[in-house]
Amino acid sequence: MKTKHFGIICSIILVYTFFPLIPTLADESENIQQLYNTADGLYSQANYTGAIAKYMEALEESKKPGVRTEMIDKDFNTLVNFRIAVSYSRLAEQTGNNNHYNSAIKHINIVAPTAKIPKHQQALTYLLGHTLFRTKQYELAEEQFMKLIVDFPDSLQVEHAWYAIGQMNYKLGDFEKTRSAFRNLIVKYPKSNFKDDAQLLIAQTFLDEHNYDAAYKEFQKINTPAFKQYPDKQAEAMYKAAFSLYKLAKYDDAIRRYTDFIKQYTNHITTHSLITAAYFDLGKIYTEQSDFDMARNNYKNALNSTSDKELQSEIHTEIGHSFFKQTDYVNAISTYSVVIELYPDSNFVADAKLGIADSHFRLENWNKAIAAFKEVIEYITNDFKFSNTTEHVYIPYSSYLVAEAYFKLGTQQKEISQVELATESFKQALTWYQNTVANFPKNKIVPHAIFGEIWSLNELGRYKDLEKTANKYIEKYQNNPEFDLFVAEVQLQLADIMRMEYKQYVQAAREYAKISNFPSHPKFHFVKLMAKYFEGKCYFEASKPVDYIEGDPISKLNTDYLKKSVVAFQEVNKVFADESFLSGVTEGLYNDFPERVLQVESALINEALSHEMLGNLDAARKCYTSIPETSKSYQKAQFQLKRLQEIENVSDN
16 A cells, blocks of 8 residues: 655655744854855755755854854754754655664754754654654654654644654554554544545554454545545555455455446556456455356456466466366366466466366376376475475475375275285375375374375285374374364274274274264264274174084173173164154254164164074064165065074974
């Protein structure tokens, strides 16, 4: 945002409010008058170096015996040092050499402590505040401006002092003091040339604080009759009011505001960048609303309204993002490629390369995704723009996605019986997961990478390494609500290994049981159902001795384990059967999931088998008959009922 050229305005005011009228002297002090007038003339011609030299000569002349200066000013020494200070200040503005401000401060400090005349004190106080402001010594400058406001409330410079205080506190990030100073300016000086800028900065402070509601209200004030001096500020306020609505997710209102802004200011030369920004923001809003055609129309309008290559590359990148969000990954890749081809030096090349990699991943082009993510890593590592970035966010992300793509590739190869290729892919996945963890130990991607590492170890059959890694993972993240579902899945995998690989059924059952301790939250429904079901299966298997043959007497079985099996299967039915589970779905507390019904019915059949082995045939029959005709398990249940009837008939005979 452009602000008033504060320094130049202030210096002009100082010069013309301080300088007295110089009478013609006809005595022995005629020389000092001539020096003084010459200095004035040089100053008026913006020859500040020459003016300073003549003022210094006048100062030296004033020290000679018999020289009278009171006709020029009662405190000539203070006046001339002040003029020298003003000249140095203007010279600094003219040349950009801030050392001249230091010279100005030096001359102010020579006379300020002894200045007695109020107009001198007032001018010196203001000039010192101004000079400290220009040298970014804001706290010291504010002290001088506040001194001016308190000690000289009727000074013409008080208006400028309030404006400067607001400006300084904005630069310091003290937005409360910024708003207070600017509001003082607006209230006390309703005709001030600074008030539009002050109001705009009040609104900007709220925008900087992300208080978009307050920002919107303050920006709106500028488009009222009280603030109509500067059309460029009205345009900026109108755009930023629309932007505030956009950030408040009031998309329909924002669209109307942006559209009105574009209509009103399209042909204004000073608002071209804001018109581009408005089209750009509209593109993002329509993308959020999944109106992708309108989004891209606005992005194209933004492209046509700017010749800035960097901005054009950003707009093309956003068009790519819109295709990506639309799941049109082919066009996303094509658009991202445009960024790389047309704007090779752009800051958005990395985004485009990552977009291409992500698109290939979504298309399940695993080999292309692997190559593309590796290219992202290489580009960021080698490109000078990222040389000072020790850990660019895209590198750990891409490293992790390389591992994920290898894992997906291995899974795909395994499904089509390409065993050797699958094994190699899983090894690559493991390496990339482990490298991600090792290279970026504090990155938020690490829990995901370790999770992938565990599954890679499982696919490679490295169960001892898996157990070690899994137990550390569980210990570290089990109380972390962001990753506790991962922990539950890892716990389930540990139990699965004990059940399937080691046949340690009792230990496996205990590992499954641990999952019951996870919070009562819908995200755990599936894993809890599977854990409780397999807990029952494990106790069922554990109840049978090694030499057990179907039909052996109950005395050979471990009835305690059978009873635990029944309890586990009953728990499945109690929590996940239709009559108990669907009420929560109806109330909108959670969603149903496809595995639920089949697992509940499998639990009923297995519960029935446990009852049979315990000799509880009525309980077994009740389980079988509870499975409805519409179920995929109905025929199996009917077969079991028929078998049970045959057992009872044999027993009766």
